[in-house]
Amino acid sequence: MSAISKREFLQLLGLTGLVLGAASLSPGRAFAQSVGAQPAWANLPEGAVPKTGGKLVYGQTYPNWAVGTSDNGKHPHFWIDLLTRSIWNCLLWVDHDFNLQGELAESWQPTDNSLTVWDFKLREGVMFHNGQEMTADDVVASINAHVAQKGSSFLNKWFSKVETQGKYAVRFTLNAGYAEFPFALAEYRLAIVPAATPETILTDGIGTGPFKLIEVDNRRGFRAVRNENYWLKGRPFVDELEGYVVNSQTAINGFRSGQFNAVFNIDPTTAAQYEGANGVVHKSAGGDQFLISLPKNLDLVWNDPRIREAISLSIDRNAINTIVYNDPGTWVGNDTHMSGLNQEFLPRPKPYDPERAKQLLAEAGHSGGLTLPAIVYCPSFPEEPRVMAVVAESLKKNGINVEIREMPCDGFSAYQQQVNAPFGRPARSLVGPRNPAINLGRMATNDSESAGWSGEKGDGYKALYAKAIAEPDGEKRTEMYQQLQAIAQSDTPAIVLGGRRNMLAHAPSVKNLKSHSQNWGSRFDDVWIES
Structure with missing residues (x-):
């Protein structure tokens, strides 16, 4: 059987309207990597003269989802807020x-x-x-x-x-x-x-990171001091580091009072309040995506792929960007785990298309609209209730009624999986931005996030995924990654709304602290404090 081109492949799926720009076909990453004694990312802003000393005290509104599931907060699996690179x-x-x-x-x-x-x-x-x-x-x-x-x-x-x-x-x-x-x-x-x-490995809080752990409260916070023998010579610049898990209001109050000189994962609507308190706000290019899992092993209306696609096309994702993030025109989810941050990202031809959605509903026998089962979520990020309100209103406007039910985050995972294991209830999951192999693999290897996707396209997706990740040629791998996205979009196994914009605020005296699109990728060895 002869190979087909990517465009021919998309034509077979009926997706000829896709625009495949040259930028999306850039070569894959090189395998062999090497860095010197001081890695490239260790470089400081041009002309910067960091000062040593001082204390960075931060508030964190997004705790580790595993907090409270272990009594040992010295274990990196149960560290309070995912920002493990302070210690390890x-x-x-x-x-x-x-x-x-x-x-x-x-x-x-x-x-x-x-x-x-x-x-x-x-x-x-x-x-x-x-x-x-x-x-x-x-x-x-x-x-x-x-x-x-x-x-x-x-x-x-x-x-x-x-x-x-x-x-x-x-x-x-x-x-x-x-x-x-x-x-x-x-x-x-x-x-x-x-x-x-x-029995004892990973449990004592000892690492190689820029700070040494002094005290930790598994549910509240930690204190650490400068590691004088850190392998990155001359780092860190700060003498002491403290971090505390707080809610959004406590975070802004603590910042105003001077208790915190930095806050991670601020609510986007509070950015002006931080700036009004003389704070500096930094926004990353992306963040966790909100994925709506649609389990297919129950007798639910979205077992018809036309209904799933209609749901996706009825959600005005740009309204989320505009209303919640004040960031119109930025990327939106493409109904795979891929992020707009990935160079291989393949957007839907028209992410918001009410007319096409109505056509699909009519073809599926629901020309008068329909009502979906309840979908549950917990507000892991402070702005998420507003995100879900926009989703529900957008669907209602296009004839699809749904209750999107907020639940407490404590025990949410257990509640989600309480029935219908391993797929769980209809629910929102969080999908962190990662490289294409991890992003696209979640729909092939994760029962919960694939929501029981099966059938000809689901099986074809898994087979192509296995071939793609074993391909040593970067350009060929990129083509297959985009074919995978096209398959998923043609069957819509899940709804991906798009990603939040991670934001942090810091006092003017705190220098070189930047929000990372991978929240957990934040580092502390290149930050300093001006007196």
Whole structure:
């Protein structure tokens, strides 16, 4: 059977209106990566002369979803707010431009084009907070502990084994070819810690990060002090770091009173209040996406793919950008886990199309409109109730009635999965922005987020995904990534509204603190405070 072009493939799906710009077909990322003693991301703004000393005290309105599920807040899986890089480091890090950078790894590459074996060279001379040097034995013990504790599905899904290759090198063996495997090792939970017994590893709060943990309250906050032996020489600049989980109103009150000199994940509607309190607001290009999961194993109206597409086309996502984020014209969800931050992102030809939605409803026998089952969510971000209000009003305007029911975040995951496992109830999930292999893999490998997607297109999607991630050629992989997005859009297994814009505020004295589109990617070793 001869190969078909991407355009021919899209024509088969009836999606010929898609515009495929040259920019979307840029080559894939190079495999081999290498950085020097001071990584590229360590550079400071041109002309900057950082000062040392002072204390950064921040409020955080978005806690770790796992807070409260363990009594040990010294464990990176249960750290209070996902910003684990204050205390720990991982092998790799995704920077503000979504490029992969070495953290505790100096270089990495596959051993051959099968992409099943990957070699990593570690930094030498990195010291843990307890004065012990980090070696390959620590990395192997840490990764095995994360796998055993299911620290990341992105790692566990492909992992076969990890082994030392001398004192400062490790080798990963995967159970299948995976072109973008290194991105999995940048996940915030996958911290490298001293080797220890299976019962005690990851539990003592010791890492290689810029700050050493002094005290932690698993539900409230932590205190840490400067790591004098941090591997990035001369860093951090700040002497002390404190972080506290607070609600939106407490955050703004604490900022006004001087209790906090920074607040992460501020409510977009409060930006002017922070600025009015002499604060500086920084907004990232993106953030978590809001995904509406539509389980298909029950007798529900959206088991008809025409209904699913009609729901998607009836939601005015740009109204969300305008009303909630004061950011009209920015990217909106394309009903895959892909983000507008990804160079491979393939937008729907017309994300908001009420006329087409009405046509689809009529074809499905619902020309007079319809009522959907209740969809539940918990307000993980302060602006989310306003997002969901726009969604409900937009659907109603186009003849689709739905109750979008707010639930407390405590116990929400258990409530969602209480019935209809493993897919759960109709509900909103949060999807963090990541690289294409992880983004597109969630609909192929995650029962909850795929919502039980099956059938010819679902099976075809999974088969093409397996082929795509094992493809060593970057341009060919990009073509397949866009074909995957087109398949999903033609069957609409889930509704993705689009992403929030992560925002933080800081006092004028705080310098070089920037919001990261991957909230958990925030770093603290390049921030300083002017007296």
